[in-house]
Amino acid sequence: MPEQLIWGTEVVLNGLMAGVLYALVALGFVLIYKASGIFNYAQGVMALFAALTLVGIMEGQVPFSHLINAVFGTEVHHFGWHVPALLAILLTMVVMVVLAWAVNTLIFRHLVNQEPIILFMATIGLAYFLEGFGDIMWGSDIKKMDVGLPQGINLAIDDFTFNIFDYGFFIDNLDLVATAIAAALVFSLIVFAQYTKQGRAMRAVADDHQAALSVGISLNFIWVMVWSLAGFVALVAGIMWGTKSGVQFSLSLIALKALPVLMLGGFTSIPGAIVGGLLIGVGEKLFEFAIGSMIGGATENWFAYVLALLFLVFRPQGLFGEKIIERV
């Protein structure tokens, strides 16, 4: 096997792994967009907020400690305990459900039937609020996240490929775990949407509000449920990104990478978000590997957006989006 091809294979594998993380963020967008027609700009910040909260709870950090210290002249920073990862994840999920409830009750139930652009503006506001709130609550320093996920090179794959190609592939254990978790998440979301009554109700609300009301579905309940689900997906994405590169505020920017993913996959398709994420992940790594060096590198910054632009021109509904048919 020629060397280029072997390296290429490794690049594709790593691209797939990176794509899984894009897909996780995109998934959160799709959930909310499908059920309420809201493009939730704050999805990335939600992942950040979830990660911050998780680390804060695990470390026993006192929330709003800077604020409390500044106002009362005290010196409290830590409760002095450590919470086990699993319990901390559960507690963070409770926080995300409360957040979902607050977002729906305070913002979106007052904006029912508004133009999409107004809903979008509201989510931009939410994003900035949440970023500031997370800062005040947990502080803005970069935090290390360790919930016990394996990290570092996977030696089994390294050995295995070395024996075959005489060249060991570098695959990160964390990426493998992320892939497995993302797959499980997508599978359960699809089962939930297709086969449970809440899932059916969610699809019903996404389709027609009046009709949903007339069969006895509470819109507010469904919206809180969907925002909670998106919060859960954000938490998973936050854990993955946080473990990989530390919990820092640039995490909220990964939301932007989800945009080209959604344009490829379609805004309304759960499988689309996954395939879109993988395509972008593989595409940008492969492009950088094959062509990047010829044009000065750093193509990963823009490749995804150019690909999305091409899709907008030739297939605006994305790969899996519902076909746009205008009846005259």
Next chain:
Amino acid sequence: MLDMSQGYTTEDGRKIGGVVMEMKHITLRFGGVVAIQDISFDIREGEIRAIIGPNGAGKSSMLNVISGFYNPQEGEVWYKGALRPPMKPYQVARQGIARTFQNIALFEGMTVLDNVMTGRIRQMDAGLMAQALWKGRAEREEVENREAVEKIIDFLEIQHIRKTPVGRLPYGLKKRVELARALAAEPSILLLDEPMAGMNVEEKEDMSRFILDVNDEFGTTIALIEHDMGVVMDLSDRVVVMDYGKKIGDGTPDEVRNNQDVIDAYLGVAHD
């Protein structure tokens, strides 16, 4: 007049029972516009009750009051012998009042079967975990609901499109799917908002037959709105006539047909 104290027997021999729903002095305003003005009437168990009137008479508003989409400023709604407090539409639906819409409100992206299944939400109460594990009660519940739904699908003769996404169906079939979804809830009262609107003669005949069959087979109480007088007179046991938000007639089709106010409202009256 009919004797209303204990129900009555229709011309074709069906027994009509006691009062299921009673509207008392309902007044509904939108700003300065009075859509419904001091209207009272009742709906009895097992009957087909029509609300008719010219365009803009307030018929749809009345249906929306019954189904909880509007809450009236004045008046009382009595349901199954109890005064109903102001409610959200989904709460009314869960009490067993199902409806269809004049402009069809279906879940276009879902199949016919899924659409009709949503009608069963009232009958499903297994928790999420139970459903996830697909055990015991949840499974039994799903099977029971599927059976009930299939029966209705057979009854309304839409078996051949069970798996078709609703968005692809023609208008007449959509109306029938909407009826199926409402029926799936096994409602105490079935509200039909202009079930024949926009249909051709053949489709109208089909729909009339289905409405009569539903009433006959399941004993469903039906309240419907229609402005096509001919259809209504053939279908219904009792008729409320509205004009400009007021009630101008109430009784059997024959009584209503001979009511001078009704004739004036429909044919116009000479002003001299």
